[in-house]
C-alpha cells in the first residue's frame with residue numbers, strides 16, 4: 001500500500017521502501033507431494049504422511065495430509081489413530097466389505113532424506129530466481145525480487161518461478177507476492193493449493209481487511225480468541241483499532257499485531273541458506289546420440305560451473321553429471337575426490353569421464369554439478385553476492401547455514417541413479 005505508516009523524512013528513499021517486491025513460496029502439502037513424486041499413482045488420492053508411523057500401524061502423528069485427505073478432517077499434528085477414524089487405510093478398506101475403498105486413504109511414513117533432496121531442487125530454483133533468498137523451512141522461503149522484476153509484470157514473474165518448480169522438480173508451490181514479508185506470507189496461503197496471489201502496494205490494506213484475525217501473520221488460535229473477545233473479528237478491525245489498547249492487551253506484540261494487520265512490515269529479506277551445490281544444465285532440441293555434441297556441451301557447462309564456484313569462493317569435493325535419456329529418465333553420476341579443490345580442468349575431465357557411460361545413448365539434456373562444497377572464507381558477507389550473474393544460469397542449492405552439511409548434500413549425487421524416481425516424475429510433466 002502507498003501509506004506505509006507514519007510520516008516520511010524529507011528526502012527519505014520512500015520509493016525504495018514501497019517498491020520492494022517480495023515473494024513467499026510455500027509448497028503444497030509438501031511431504032505428501034514428495035510421496036507422489038515417487039508414487040505417481042497417489043496423485044489425486046487422499047495421502048497421509050505420518051511421523052513416528054510405521055506401515056500398518058496406528059501410532060504416530062500426521063505430518064501432513066494431501067488436500068483430498070484434508071476433506072475428511074485429517075490435519076497436521078493429529079494422532080494417526082484419529083486420522084484413521086476419519087479416513088480408513090486403503091488396504092484395510094479393500095479387505096473389509098463394510099468399508100468403501102473410495103473413501104479411504106494412503107498412509108506413508110515420513111522419509112526426511114527424500115524430502116530434503118526434493119527441497120534442495122526447489123531451493124536451487126529459488127536461488128536462481130532471486131538475488132536474496134531467505135529459507136525458512138524445508139518447504140518455505142522468502143525471495144526479494146525487487147531487482148528482478150517490476151510490479152506491472154510481477155505476476156508473470158511469480159508464475160515463472162511456480163512453473164519452473166513444477167516442471168523441474170514436479171511439486172506444486174503456492175506463491176504470494178507483496179511489498180513486504182508478512183503480507184506475502186498471507187498471500188501465498190490465500191489460494192492454496194496451487195495458489196498465486198499478487199498484492200500490489202496500494203492494495204495491501206484492502207487485501208488484508210476482510211481476513212479473519214487468525215489469518216494475520218503470527219496470530220494463532222489463542223491470540224485470535226483474545227482478539228475476538230475484544231470485538232476484533234477481522235484484520236481490518238485490528239488495523240482500525242487503537243494501538244494503545246492492543247499494546248495494553250498484548251504488550252509489545254500488540255504493536256506488531258497492529259502493524260501486521262495494516263500490512264506494515266519493514267523487515268528486510270535477509271539471506272539464509274547457503275548453496276549445497278552449483279550446477280548448470282542444458283537441453284538439446286532433440287535427443288542426441290553422437291558422442292561429440294554431448295561432450296562439447298558438457299565442456300561448456302563444466303567451465304561455467306567451475307567459474308561460478310570460483311566466484312562464490314567455493315571449493316568442491318564432488319563432481320557430477322546428469323544425463324536425461326528418453327523417455328524422461330534422469331541419470332546422475334558423481335565422483336568424489338579425496339579433498340576439496342578449485343580446479344576447473346578437473347571438473348571438465350571428471351565430467352567427460354562420467355559422460356562416457358552415455359557416449360552412445362540418446363540424451364535429451366546434460367548437466368554438470370559440483371557439490372560437497374566448502375567455503376574457505378565462509379562468512380556472512382559472502383552470502384550477499386549470491387545469484388547475481390543473471391537469470392537462470394547457475395543454480396545454488398541452498399541449505400540453511402545452521403544445518404549446512406555438505407556431506408548429506410552430496411549423498412544424493414553419490415547414490416547416482418537412485419535419484420531417478422524423483423527426476424522421472426518431474427520430467428514427465430513436460
Ligand code: DCP
Nearest residue numbers: 026027028029030031032063064076077139192
Ligand atoms: N510438518 C510437520 N508437522 C506439522 C506441520 C508440518 O511435520 N505439524 C511438515 C509436513 C509438511 C511440511 O512440514 O509437509 C511443510 O509444512 P506446511 O505447514 O507448509 O504444510 P504443508 O506443506 O504440508 O501443507 P500446505 O499446503 O498447507 O503448505
Ligand code: MG
Nearest residue numbers: 026027028139
Ligand atoms: Mg507447505
